[in-house]
Amino acid sequence: MILELDCGNSFIKWRVLGIDTGLVAAQGASASVVDLVNEISGVVGADVIRARLVSVRGDRETDELCLRLSEVLGVDVERASPSIQLGGVINGYVDHRQLGMDRWLAMVGAFQLKRNAMMVIDLGTAVTVDLVDSQGMHLGGYISPGIALLRHQLHTHTRRISYSLEDITTSRRVTAPGRCTTEAVERGCLLMLRGFVSSQILQADEYLGAEFEIYATGGDVALINDIPRIQCIPDLVFRGLAIACP
Numbered sequence: 276m277i278l279e280l281d282c283g284n285s286f287i288k289w290r291v292l293g294i295d296t297g298l299v300a301a302q303g304a305s306a307s308v309v310d311l312v313n314e315i316s317g318v319v320g321a322d323v324i325r326a327r328l329v330s331v332r333g334d335r336e337t338d339e340l341c342l343r344l345s346e347v348l349g350v351d352v353e354r355a356s357p358s359i360q361l362g363g364v365i366n367g368y369v370d371h372r373q374l375g376m377d378r379w380l381a382m383v384g385a386f387q388l389k390r391n392a393m394m395v396i397d398l399g400t401a402v403t404v405d406l407v408d409s410q411g412m413h414l415g416g417y418i419s420p421g422i423a424l425l426r427h428q429l430h431t432h433t434r435r436i437s438y439s440l441e442d443i444t445t446s447r448r449v450t451a452p453g454r455c456t457t458e459a460v461e462r463g464c465l466l467m468l469r470g471f472v473s474s475q476i477l478q479a480d481e482y483l484g485a486e487f488e489i490y491a492t493g494g495d496v497a498l499i500n501d502i503p504r505i506q507c508i509p510d511l512v513f514r515g516l517a518i519a520c521p
């Protein structure tokens with residue numbers, strides 16, 4: 276089995292693939308290293324013969340995680356590192372090492388699908404948008420707060436906005452005017468996020484022409500996957516990780 280890990284700022288996504296089949300035998304999203312070790316130990320035990328990881332966390336935190344995983348699984352953990360080009364994509368950042376590795380691998384994974392001009396959206400702690408032209412040239416991108424950050428800022432910087440997430444009973448994509456604080460905040464934040472994505476799609480023609488693919492991934496992808504032309508690919512980062520660490 277191969278263990279793959281995508282360490283974002285909120286969750287450590289993981290999945291275990293069969294070595295020969297490439298099929299997903301197990302997967303999860305852990306909020307802490309302790310949870311991760313418990314979840315993985317409970318699932319695969321000694322079957323893991325390889326591990327590969329991508330992280331946007333600090334080097335020290337990532338080093339500690341890799342060491343812990345090596346202790347528990349008895350395998351070295353291969354880590355995806357920044358590169359100027361990979362899988363036909365050319366990194367468009369002035370300093371390629373500055374580009375978030377999750378963004379980089381999501382683009383690399385997405386480009387393998389149709390090798391066409393594309394927009395890649397990742398809705399996680401932050402919402403990132405990256406543009407790649409039909410030649411695989413990364414034009415750059417955008418970073419904005421994810422829904423949890425938008426909500427959290429209101430809760431922590433105002434005196435009268437305070438409710439628990441359990442109070443959020445409506446479906447996650449209601450945008451009618453809110454008639455209580457919870458609805459007003461949840462729907463306001465949702466519209467900000469959807470408006471950001473829609474305006475990105477509207478302006479992208481200028482950079483990519485009219486015919487570009489739109490791929491979306493990330494824990495909050497359900498908030499926008501009804502927007503026309505958006506193709507939801509939950510494992511984009513893992514697809515890129517397999518190219519970075521074959």
Ligand SMILES: Nc1ncnc2c1ncn2[C@@H]1O[C@H](COP(=O)(O)OP(=O)(O)O)[C@@H](O)[C@H]1O
Nearest residue numbers: 283284285286398399400401421423493494495
């Ligand atoms: N188990 C969960 N508990 C709470 N929120 C979750 C969970 N899974 C996904 N989410 C949602 O997904 C978002 C995190 O998505 P993710 O792509 O994992 O972020 P990151 O890559 O930044 O760690 C959160 O903002 C939250 O809205």
Ligand SMILES: CC(C)(COP(=O)(O)O)[C@@H](O)C(=O)NCCC(=O)O
Nearest residue numbers: 283284285331373374375399400401
């Ligand atoms: C923008 C990000 C924080 C997104 O991370 P995530 O929301 O997945 O936790 C991450 O890609 C990152 O740390 N990037 C480095 C800065 C940059 O990409 O310019």
Ligand SMILES: [K+]
Nearest residue numbers: 283377397399
């Ligand atoms: K992410």
